[in-house]
Amino acid sequence: MHTDITHLAIDHPGANDSAYRLRRDEIARAAIQFHKTGGEIPYIGYSSEEQTTWRNVVGTLDSLHAIYARDIYLDAKNILQFSPEILPELRDVSKKLQYESGFQLHPVEGLIESRGFLSTLAQRIMLCTQYIRHASRPEYTPEPDIIHELIGHAPTFLDPDIVKISECIGRAALYATPEQLIQLERIYWYTIEFGLVSENGKIKALGAGILSSIAECERAFATEIIREPFTIQTVIQTPYDFSAVQPKYFVCSGIKNLRKEIELFASLL
Numbered sequence: 001m002h003t004d005i006t007h008l009a010i011d012h013p014g015a016n017d018s019a020y021r022l023r024r025d026e027i028a029r030a031a032i033q034f035h036k037t038g039g040e041i042p043y044i045g046y047s048s049e050e051q052t053t054w055r056n057v058v059g060t061l062d063s064l065h066a067i068y069a070r071d072i073y074l075d076a077k078n079i080l081q082f083s084p085e086i087l088p089e090l091r092d093v094s095k096k097l098q099y100e101s102g103f104q105l106h107p108v109e110g111l112i113e114s115r116g117f118l119s120t121l122a123q124r125i126m127l128c129t130q131y132i133r134h135a136s137r138p139e140y141t142p143e144p145d146i147i148h149e150l151i152g153h154a155p156t157f158l159d160p161d162i163v164k165i166s167e168c169i170g171r172a173a174l175y176a177t178p179e180q181l182i183q184l185e186r187i188y189w190y191t192i193e194f195g196l197v198s199e200n201g202k203i204k205a206l207g208a209g210i211l212s213s214i215a216e217c218e219r220a221f222a223t224e225i226i227r228e229p230f231t232i233q234t235v236i237q238t239p240y241d242f243s244a245v246q247p248k249y250f251v252c253s254g255i256k257n258l259r260k261e262i263e264l265f266a267s268l269l
């Protein structure tokens, strides 16, 4: 009998696709095993359908990145050299990233509680999913998938300021009270996941959730969308829905300023 490890909401694109759900569980089990026994990050061996989803997304994202991504992100993506044809394995990207920046990507079975996720960043490890979004909705995923982790997050760890911000939030999450943890989640969400940044007079994508989603990337820069200046005091009071597109975005005034603000906030907790 098959017991679901992965729980998909009723409106999830893969909710009624039993083969997709079985595949998600198979990949989740490999991550659970990794955390039990250690060793090498599991190779998934992506199917031709999964490779097609990768191909369908990365080409369009490349064109959006050329307009909306930061220079440092574009340089980092060149260094990591993702193939537009072949979905890379997390183990290979993690090894390359560790060599380039000291950051590693370890597998996780799905969304986990925020203290566990954030505090792992203090060890320069990001917990990453390895499954891919459902083929019927390549432009958007309601939860992180391998495209989000590799295209959204991995290149950003070649930015020393992102590394420092991640470590800082990670260390703070270790000892934060439940109320402070909610504040840290929101800071992380509105910067590392869905932040925008002003650079050389232009607004650019900072967050992995924007960089890895065609729909979110187009939305974040649409004229009718609300974009507010980032302040810590505003974002810690702004709840979010992790499985919906963002109703508004916050624009920080440069990555160095953002790092200073977050480090100051964390030092006062």
Ligand SMILES: [Fe+2]
Binding pocket: 144, 148, 152, 153, 193, 208, 209
């Ligand atoms: Fe993420």
